[in-house]
Amino acid sequence: MRELSTIEEPYWTLGKASEYLKQEKGLNIPVVTLRTWFNALEKYKVHTLSRTEHKRERVLFQLEIDIVIFWHQQKELYGKNLSSEFMANAVQKQFEGKLNYYDLNQQTSSSSELVTMDRFIERVNDELDDRIELMKDEMRKFKEELYQEFENRTRLALPDPKVREQEEAERAKEAAEKAKVEEEKEKERQKETEILIRSYQVDIYITEMRLKNELKREAEEEWAKDPAKVGFIIKREDTAKKVQFINDYVDKHLPERMEEELKK
Structure with missing residues (x-):
């Protein structure tokens, strides 16, 4: 990238x-x-x-x-x-x-969280783009309706030029005010989206920490069934191999567990 x-x-x-x-x-x-x-x-x-x-x-x-x-x-x-x-x-x-x-999925395959967040944020961006386009389209239609209404009134009766200018100015002002209101609403929607994304990130982080702890406990139980030993006379547990076993166990099962949790 x-x-x-x-x-x-x-x-x-x-x-x-x-x-x-x-x-x-x-x-x-x-x-x-x-x-x-x-x-x-x-x-x-x-x-x-x-x-x-x-x-x-x-x-x-x-x-x-x-x-x-x-x-x-x-x-x-x-x-x-x-x-x-x-x-x-x-x-x-x-x-x-x-x-x-x-391949975005393959690039971030080591972290299920990144894949999920990328897709979520991309979907939010697409929705924002669609909303902005919809707002622009509504504004275009609104201006066209104003212009059509103005044309209709002109054909029915030709008012004083000053009155016509005043009406046009009022409509332009109304359109500008409506556009400003829509812009403020869009800003609020963007803020809400950012808050939602931050909340989603925190939830994913907490879920990942919880699952890691669960997987570590599972790994220790698996290790206890057949722990590796070192020493010729006095046998003792191989701590280094135990740590490596636990880390490998967590790395292997975490993406699958994360995916299951996020589907709930």
Whole structure:
């Protein structure tokens, strides 16, 4: 995975990438579509997006922007019914030598907690992206409705220009106030999400500590059944082997126990 803190190359989150593509490239590609495309590339082991260190947000560099543009062009040329598998293969051929796939599950297989947290945080980020997109879409519809209402009234009767300007100003003010309220609500939702994530991390940590203690007790019971001995004349328990046996036992069974606990 690329360390973002050491890279000067500009990058975009999925939401920012959608805005960039619309403003700079004239391509209207929603966040949901971007997520679907890159999920397909990961599913078919073609390319994996980098993640930010803390929030685990997926980010796009210029390479990924080029991939999106290529994908969109192929859809425009050959129809929007091209399968995700077909497009993943097309991307692999078009950008051969530039792509970077890594298995997130395999990378963090030594810690069941990290795998679970990555998936949880990624799901939260996706939900936040969807909420923001929904809010933007509602604002666009609201503005269109205001404009349509204004057009209808204009056709029915042409009021004094000053009255018309005042009405337009009032509607613009109302729209701005509504946008501000929605922005504050979104900030509150983000705070609640951060609190939820911290609480989830604490719960996982406590669960892991409890399971480790349980596994250590189990390991000691298993060891006691047939403990290794050292010494020719006076036999005594091999402490070093006992410690290694317990550590190996915990490492072997902890991921499975964590997974069982998190499914409850």
